[in-house]
Amino acid sequence: MKRCIVLGKPNVGKTLLVLGLADYMKVKDIDISFVDPGGVGYSRKYPIDVAIRELVGALPHQTKCLQSLTLEFRAGKGKKTVELIDTTGLIEQIHDDPLTRKAMAQTLSAIRGAQIVIHVIDAHQAGQASLSSQLTETDLDTQLAAFAGPRGGYCIVANKMDLPGAKRGLSRIRRSFTGYKVIPVSAATRDGLKEVRRHVLCNL
Ligand SMILES: Nc1nc2c(ncn2[C@@H]2O[C@H](COP(=O)(O)OP(=O)(O)OP(=O)(O)O)[C@@H](O)[C@H]2O)c(=O)[nH]1
Ligand SMILES: [Mg+2]
Structure with a gap:
């Protein structure tokens, strides 16, 4: 079975995206497997x-x-399945809690085993920065895109599009990540999940 990993900074909406996609696909009871670091x-x-x-x-x-x-x-007449993997949020700094550090290392090593990568960025937060500023090379999202982007099946989800300023954030994300597929989404309202579903299916 192919694997699709969902990653990004903490609090960007990775977990709600994963569960929202299952909800959008009409899964009533979900079976979640947890693997600790x-x-x-x-x-x-x-x-x-x-x-x-x-x-x-x-x-x-x-x-x-x-x-x-x-x-x-x-x-068609058959079915295709994918393992959708939610992960621990990544930060640039070394976290002071050893368990969180281990969990972040676990996220990074899981990227290698995934054929599809969904990189979530908070568009609301991106909209708070000045419009002319672009992300620098040291920003974690830039590094994640450089690492995971060249592989097939990669896309960026600009999440929290229902919040004020998110459209501005989406423009900034699109400008900072030219050449990558960017899908605007609200995991909260489920808007944009059709495109996320299509991205996953196209890469199965
Ligand atoms: N308004 C709005 N809030 C959202 C959206 N997606 C997530 N949130 C909220 O953002 C917060 C973080 O959501 P999570 O799904 O837990 O984010 P996460 O990236 O999994 O966070 P960590 O597991 O801590 O790294 C919660 O309060 C969510 O309700 C969205 O599309 N719109
Ligand atoms: Mg989460």
């Missing part, structure tokens, strides 16, 4: 609304391990 795993079945309530949070580093679920796509 030490390799210990377990799984749990949730109604989608409970998963959103328990796994999405406003504080950074809510997700501290790999959380994956399987999505099925109808393709």
